Amino acid sequence: MGNPSIDRLRERVRGPVVTPGSDAYDRARTVRNAMIDKRPAAVVHCADTGDVRAVVDFARDTGVDLAVRGGGHSVPGFGTCDGGVVADLSAMRTVRVDPAARTALAEGGATWGDFDAATHAFGLATTGGIISTTGVGGLTLGGGIGYLSRGLGLSCDNLVSADVVTADGDLVVASGKEHDDLFWALRGGGGNFGVVTSFRFRLAPLTDVYGGLMLYEPDDAVTVLRAYREAISAAPDRLGAFPAFQIAPPLPFIPEDRHGDLFIAVVACWAGPPGEGERALRPFRDAAPVVAEHVGPMPYPAMNSLFDALTPPGLQHYWKAAFATELTDEAIAAHVAHAPGLPAVNSTVHIYPIDGACHRVAPDATAFAYRDASFAAVIAGMWPDATANEANVAWVRDYFDAIAPHSQEGGYVNFMAGDDQSRIRANYRGNYDRLVEVKRAYDPGNLFHLNQNIRPEGVSHP
Known part of the structure; x- marks a missing residue:
């Protein structure tokens, strides 16, 4: 028996509407994080803005949950829901x-x-x-x-x-x-x-950049992180670079007998004059002996896809995030103590620099409030085996607890887990109350609540 409401929705949209029982349903409801297993009443593959409007109207008028999916990378799985409707924008990619x-x-x-x-x-x-x-x-x-x-x-x-x-x-x-x-x-x-x-x-x-990654022995992690801290603070804005803890994948530039070993890495991207790239990366190369590297000129799109193969769909995901004004010796010690627990080659810890041009924007000029933060750390727990979820989630939480005393109160919302809703006010600091006012103006009923949710006054959702 059909669903009259869903049938009316089908009449309003150009894109396919996928419902339970369809051969395409399991694929349509799946998001990248395999830890998320939800069953929406309908997934609408929106063909255009008109379809999006129809899905929004449907969710509002029927009172069902509305999930919005773009790339599908949301770690908490906000791009799907149980019993509601998904506005899947993946066909709108022009x-x-x-x-x-x-x-x-x-x-x-x-x-x-x-x-x-x-x-x-x-x-x-x-x-x-x-x-x-x-x-x-x-x-x-x-x-x-x-x-x-x-x-x-x-x-x-x-x-x-x-x-x-x-x-x-x-x-x-x-x-x-x-x-x-x-x-x-x-x-x-x-x-x-x-x-x-x-x-x-x-x-x-921007066409080409000079960059890639350099791997160092884990015993040199403290030295590399301290060298990175000093180098990035003095580096030209055109240098983007971050340290990472990484288990070596089986790549040809890494010695075969080191595949599967833990390394400290520096990933660098020089976006200035190509001839200056080697000099720009010199402080990282001199920080400690480099065990293996893949560095050189490359098109920017190649740089921006270097790690794609390590993050295929279907992994288990659990992440935590923190901002910091400084990468202190105490924070470095916490990272070095917990990084050896990386659960799989897919997992990583990155410490992104967000100074330079990011600091030249006032904290209240946009909703992104942490303009005094110099680093954004992410503990990106990713692994293939669901039976390891309990242990690996515990590792991420323990790691985060260790760096929290050396971090600011809030973190980057894109790296937050599904259980981080209690941090939402801290994530926006002094901008939070203004965000609530904008929410009340444009979404007073909190239709868009499947996210790191900013609730309008008097409205709550699970």
């Missing part, structure tokens, strides 16, 4: 570049791989993430830390405007000139305020 204006318009389902391919053809780029399969939308709405952050700012700092379907089904354009309160909130406030069906970004000239 990226249009205006080389004269140095801008690009990306639809809400585009990935950074889509974006980089389109803009690279014109010798242009903006700050993306670290994995090319990440959705443009999710990364930008949470802030957007990437290789180019120190030189160009966060992804959200390069956002010029956004087309947004609000909770009442209206389509509005948010920019510095119209709906500027919404535009402010979108730049770091997550998916709390509507469905962004397209993003317009400012671009900068």
